[in-house]
Each structure stands twice: as C-alpha cells, then as structure tokens.
Amino acid sequence: MVNIDSLDRLIIDELRVNGRASFADIGQRVGLSPSAVKRRIDRMTAEGVIRGFGVRLDPTVDGQAIEAIVELFCTGTVAPEELRRILGGNAHVVEAWTVTGSADALVRMRAATMTDLEEALETIRLARQVDNTRSALVLSRLVENNSA
Incomplete structure (x- = not known):
C-alpha cells in the first residue's frame, strides 16, 4: 500500500x-x-497514486455523442483479464468495470451513430464467453464530478 x-x-x-x-x-x-x-x-x-493528467472533452467535440451503459452477462466464470481482452480492443469502450450483482461487468461505450454502437455491441456479443448484454442509452448528464 x-x-x-x-x-x-x-x-x-x-x-x-x-x-x-x-x-x-x-x-x-x-x-x-x-x-x-x-x-x-x-x-x-x-508510485501510481496519480495515474495521469489529461483533458476531459465534451464527447460531441469528438463526434461521439451517443453514450450507453451496457451490462455484460457472461457464461460461467470469466476472469477479469479475459474481460479486459474482450473489451480492450473495442474502440467504442470508454470504461469497463467488474461489478457485484447479476451482471458480470458494466461497460461505458460511446459512438458517433447508433449503427456504430450496434456494431460495437455485436462485436462484444460474439465473444464466446459473453452470454448477453443489456444496454441503456444516456439521455442527459445530470452530475459529472471532474475530480474523480
């Protein structure tokens, strides 16, 4: 520590x-x-306490106005490293976490169009370890804590 x-x-x-x-x-x-x-x-x-410095852009500036939170459900037990491999290569995945509850992971995705988002989700669903997904589109940002 x-x-x-x-x-x-x-x-x-x-x-x-x-x-x-x-x-x-x-x-x-x-x-x-x-x-x-x-x-x-x-x-x-x-020491890794500070993990980096960067700019937080308005997603629409990058043409990535569509945002979704995706629950990922896997078949059996899947190691976090395997989920990292499945999700890490997808350019539309912004963040992903393993979580407690019925879903195995939560994934935040961004895309320029609904077609782009659908194709990115399909790529994830094709992984043999993924059983299904449940998605929710972000309509508006209510709170964004930039200090987190």
Whole structure:
C-alpha cells in the first residue's frame, strides 16, 4: 500500500480543482516550495497514486455523442483479464468495470451513430464467453464530478 501524507492530499486536492496549476501556485496554497511540490507529484506519479493528467472533452467535440451503459452477462466464470481482452480492443469502450450483482461487468461505450454502437455491441456479443448484454442509452448528464 502506498502511503500519502496530509501534504500529498492537499496537493491532490489542488490538482483536482485545477490540473493545470503551476507548482508555484500549488506550493503557495499548501505551504511548500515549487520544487517540493514537483518532487511530491513526481513521487506520487511514479508510485501510481496519480495515474495521469489529461483533458476531459465534451464527447460531441469528438463526434461521439451517443453514450450507453451496457451490462455484460457472461457464461460461467470469466476472469477479469479475459474481460479486459474482450473489451480492450473495442474502440467504442470508454470504461469497463467488474461489478457485484447479476451482471458480470458494466461497460461505458460511446459512438458517433447508433449503427456504430450496434456494431460495437455485436462485436462484444460474439465473444464466446459473453452470454448477453443489456444496454441503456444516456439521455442527459445530470452530475459529472471532474475530480474523480
């Protein structure tokens, strides 16, 4: 387990608010020098506490306006690594999780058209380990927590 202290948590909180903040700005807010902030961020990145930095785009900008949440039901027991293999090669899969309950996994997918989404789902359904799927189309986003 990776240990992070209260200063690390403050730095993480600052990055959640503004991932583009400079080391100097963060340092001023948490009471550290810019170089100390950089060392801590570098360490947390190397240890996997911080998994990356990026841009969160409006999906319509990329032409991926159709979004679906798909419940995936498998035949028998399927290892997470096998689900990762089945789903990882599908360009329309944005995220996927193994879950408790009747479904074996939840999959978030995006596509430009309903035809694209249907074809992507069919590709997943063709895997011999997949018994069936149940899909729900996203109509509107009510809450999006960018700090998660």
